[in-house]
Each structure stands twice: as structure tokens, then as C-alpha cells.
Amino acid sequence: xxxxxxxxxxxxxxxxxxxxxxxxxxxxxxxxxxxxxxxxxxxxxxxxxxxxxxxxxxxxxxxxxxxxxxxxxxxxxxxxxxxxxxxxxxxxxxxxxxxxxxxxxxxxxxxxxxxxxxxxxxxxxxxxxxxxxxxxxxxxxxxxxxxxxxxxxxxxxxxxxxxxxxxxxxxxxxxxxxxxxxxxxxxxxxxxxxxxxxxxxxxxxxxxxxxxxxxxxxxxxxxxxxxxxxxxxxxxxxxxxxxxxxxxxxxxxxxxxxxxxxxxxxxxxxxxxxxxxxxxxxxxxxxxxxxxxxxxxxxxxxxxxxxxxxxxxxxxxxxxxxxxxxxxxxxxxxxxxxx
Numbered sequence: 001x002x003x004x005x006x007x008x009x010x011x012x013x014x015x016x017x018x019x020x021x022x023x024x025x026x027x028x029x030x031x032x033x034x035x036x037x038x039x040x041x042x043x044x045x046x047x048x049x050x051x052x053x054x055x056x057x058x059x060x061x062x063x064x065x066x067x068x069x070x071x072x073x074x075x076x077x078x079x080x081x082x083x084x085x086x087x088x089x090x091x092x093x094x095x096x097x098x099x100x101x102x103x104x105x106x107x108x109x110x111x112x113x114x115x116x117x118x119x120x121x122x123x124x125x126x127x128x129x130x131x132x133x134x135x136x137x138x139x140x141x142x143x144x145x146x147x148x149x150x151x152x153x154x155x156x157x158x159x160x161x162x163x164x165x166x167x168x169x170x171x172x173x174x175x176x177x178x179x180x181x182x183x184x185x186x187x188x189x190x191x192x193x194x195x196x197x198x199x200x201x202x203x204x205x206x207x208x209x210x211x212x213x214x215x216x217x218x219x220x221x222x223x224x225x226x227x228x229x230x231x232x233x234x235x236x237x238x239x240x241x242x243x244x245x246x247x248x249x250x251x252x253x254x255x256x257x258x259x260x261x262x263x264x265x266x267x268x269x270x271x272x273x274x275x276x277x278x279x280x281x282x283x284x285x286x287x288x289x290x291x292x293x294x295x296x297x298x299x300x301x302x303x304x305x306x307x308x309x310x311x312x313x314x315x316x317x318x319x320x321x322x323x324x325x326x327x328x329x330x331x332x333x334x335x336x337x338x339x
Contacts, residue, residue, distance in 0.1 A: 020195055035244070039147075039148055039151065042147060042151060043151055043154055043155055043158070046151065046152065046155035046159075047155045047158040047159045048159075049155075049159075049281065050129045050155055050156060050159030050160075050163075051126075051159045051162050051163050051166075051302075052127065053129045053132070054125070054126045054129055054159070054163045055163065057128075060125050061125070061167070062129055063125060063227070064121050064124070064125035064166070064167065065118065065121070065122065065171070066121070066231060066246075067117045067118075067120075067121045067231045067234055068113075068114040068115075068117045068118045068121065068171065070235065071110065071113045071114050071117055071235055071240045072110070072114055073112040074241060075106075075113075076093065076249065076256040077239070079110070080106055080107075080110060081098065082102065083106045083109070084102050084106050084127055087102045087105065087106070087291070088102055090287075091282075091283060092299055094283050094284075094287070096282055096283050098279065098282040098283070100183065100278075101186075101275055101278035101279050101282055102185050102186075103182065103183070103184050104179070104183075104184035104185075104274070104275040104278065105272060105273055105276070105278075105279065105291070105334075106276035107178065107179060107182060107184040108179070108184065108186075108268075108271040108272040108274075108275050109268065109271075109272060109295055111175040111178065111179070111265035111267075111271055112264060112268040112271045112272065113238065113239065113240025113241070113264065114171065114175060114201070114240070115168070115171065115172060115175060115195070115198075115199065115202075115239045115263075115267045115271075116234075116240060116264035116267055117234050117235055117238060117240050117260070118167070118168050118171045119164065119199060119202035119203050119206055119237075119260070119263050120202075120206050120210075120230065120234050120260045120263075121230065121231055122163065122164045122167045122168055122279065123160050123161070123163070123164035123203060123206045123207045123210050124210050124214075124226070124227060124230055124231075125227065126159065126160040126163040126164060126207075127137060127156075127210050127211060127214040127223075128223060129156070129159065130156050130211070130215070131214065131217060131218070131219075131223045132220075132278055134218055135219075135220065136238075139152070149314075149330070149331060149334050150327060150330070150331075152329055153211075153215075153326055154327075154329070156211055157207060157208065157211050157323065157326060158251070160201050160207045160210065160211055161203055161204055161207040164203040164206065164207055165199065165200065165203050168199050168202075168203055169196070169199055172195060172196065172199055184275075186273075186274025186275050186278060187270070187271065187273075187274055188273075188274065191270040191271070191273055191274065192270075194266075194268065194270045195270050198263065198266040198267055198270065199267065199311075200265075201266075201312060201315045201316060201319070202259075202260075202263035202266075202315060202317075204319040205259050205263075205315040205316070205318040205319040205322075206259065206260070206263075207319075207335035208318065208319045208320075208321075208322035208323040208325075208326060209259060209318060209322045209324075211326050212325050212326045212329060213226070214226070214324045215326065215329050215330065215333070216329070229290045234260060237254070237255050237258045237260065237261065238255070238258065238260040238261050238263070239255070239261070239264055239296050240264065243294060243295045243296045244261070244296040244299075244300075245293060245294055245295070245296045245300070252300065253302070256299075256301060256302065259314070259315060259318045261299060262299065262311040262312075262314050262315050263307075263315065265297070265298065265299040265306065265308075265311050266297070266311050266312060266315075267325040268295070268297045269297060269298070269308050269311075270294070270308075272292075272295075272297055276288045276291065276292055276297070279291060285294055299311060
């Protein structure tokens with residue numbers, strides 16, 4: 001690429017940013033209602049633009065699903081057989097055979113990990129639009145344009161959450177299809193709708209946290225590093241690869257400070273509830289409870305089991321807390337002229 005081409009690309013990016021800022025500008029209105037309507041119209045337009053930027057980058061979408069695909073691959077190649085064989089051997093000691101329940105239990109545990117990691121990695125990759133805009137000067141155009149100071153930050157959060165919800169709900173549909181086709185579907189209608197609710201809550205919590213963190217990142221290299229670190233650690237700390245109960249006690253406490261751990265616990269509760277009921281009926285309630293503890297279906301919260309309501313409350317609190325932090329941090333950066 002020639003020097004002129006490079007300048008042309010930068011100029012094109014700057015012109016694009018200026019055009020977007022102009023299109024999103026809130027014109028003077030005859031009243032408060034008119035100004036509010038114009039602001040939210042601009043918010044909607046900018047949010048849709050951010051989602052389109054993410055979705056059009058097919059490689060970015062693929063890498064957002066890389067960690068869940070790794071979970072799936074490890075399960076199909078290694079972990080699934082090991083889990084099924086171990087549970088089958090334990091059942092044999094009771095003189096009981098429950099192959100369907102064992103398969104449903106193992107599949108549900110794996111898919112819980114897939115969903116928990118997806119609700120983190122997809123919003124994280126969607127945050128890449130923020131870095132692109134900073135490097136291309138689009139953020140500077142927004143800062144200089146006559147739009148409310150809160151609008152770009154709100155649009156980034158909403159677009160990250162929207163992209164996360166769209167893709168994660170598709171992944172959830174694939175998980176449901178997997179269970180149905182494999183004969184492992186033991187979810188009730190309430191469980192299925194609860195899983196949808198967990199997706200919404202998990203994506204909102206992850207989006208708020210990640211938009212806050214990425215807001216301090218400027219270079220694409222640093223963002224790539226964050227992607228690698230999160231992608232590597234997410235599967236382990238949420239118990240997607242290995243049950244959290246097998247970790248050393250200190251590591252188990254560390255997982256309690258990872259919001260994704262609560263997402264995983266909620267997914268396990270609703271995905272695996274039917275399979276545990278089958279185990280309880282086939283063997284004994286004590287055996288089912290032992291499996292539940294061994295595979296961390298209920299999260300051990302500093303020595304006490306955490307209910308589904310408690311896990312949901314922590315996720316909701318995370319979303320609210322970091323949502324507020326996002327807007328405070330954005331306001332401070334704008335005040336210091338840092339875009």
C-alpha cells in the first residue's frame with residue numbers, strides 16, 4: 001500500500017466518523033419531548049450501526065465462539081466419555097443401569113459450560129467496535145459533535161448486549177436441538193424459559209463489566225491480549241472443562257469473584273435438573289445429591305450452597321454496578337478529553 005493509499009484510508013475513516021457523528025447529532029427541538037425523542041433516535045441509530053460493524057466481521061464472530069467450540073470439542077473427544085463411564089461404573093455398584101439419564105446428565109453439564117462461556121466471549125468480541133472507533137478517530141468525532149455525552153457509551157453498551165443476546169440465543173437454540181436430537185431432552189417448559197432468562201441476565205452482566213474494562217483500552221494489541229486471557233481462563237474458572245469442586249479451595253474462592261461462575265451455576269440448575277430427577281428416581285436421592293455436589297450444580301458460596309435466586313441476584317447486581325461505572329468512567333474521560 002502506498003503512502004497516499006494509507007492517507008486515503010485514514011481520511012476515509014475520519015470522514016466516515018464525521019458523517020456518523022453528523023447523522024447522530026441531536027438537532028435543537030421545540031420542546032423537551034422533541035429533544036428526548038431525537039436523542040433516543042440517535043441512540044438507536046448508533047446502536048444498530050455498532051451491531052452491524054460487529055456482525056459483518058465474520059472472523060470476529062467466529063473467534064467469539066471459539067471458547068465454546070473448544071468446550072464442545074473437548075467434551076466430544078475426551079471429557080464426555082470419561083464422565084459417562086465414571087457415572088455408569090458408580091451405578092453398576094448399585095446394580096442399576098440408566099444409560100439415558102447418564103447421557104442426559106453429561107450432555108446437560110457440557111452444554112451449561114458452552115452457554116456460560118458464550119455469554120462472556122461473545123460480548124467481549126463485540127467490544128472490538130469500541131477499539132476500532134478509537135483508532136479510526138470515530139470516537140473523537142463523537143466527542144466533538146453536538147450529541148449528549150452519554151449517548152456513545154450507552155450505544156456501545158446496548159450494541160454489545162444486543163450482539164451478545166442475538167448470538168447467544170442462537171447458540172441456546174442449537175443446545176436445545178442437540179438435547180432433543182440426542183434423546184437427552186429432560187427439561188420442562190419452565191426450565192427452557194428459565195435458560196432464556198439466564199442468557200439475558202448473563203449477557204447484560206458480562207456486557208456491563210466488559211464495556212467498563214475495554215473502555216480503558218486503546219490499542220488493538222492490548223485488546224487482543226485481553227481476548228486471549230479471557231478466552232483461556234473463562235472455561236476453567238466457570239467450570240466448563242473441569243468441575244469447580246475439584247479445584248483447590250483457594251481457586252474455588254477465586255471463581256466466586258467471576259460473574260461467569262454464577263451464569264454457569266444457573267445454566268446447570270436448569271439444564272441438569274431433569275437429569276438429576278431421573279437419577280434420583282433410578283437410584284436414590286442421596287446418589288443424585290452426590291452427583292450434584294461433585295459436578296458443582298449448586299455453587300459453593302464460601303461454604304454454603306448458593307440458591308438460583310442468589311446467583312441471579314449477584315448477576316443483576318453486577319450488571320447494575322458496572323453499568324453505572326461505565327457511564328461514570330465515560331464522563332470522566334470526556335472531561336479530561338480522553339476518547
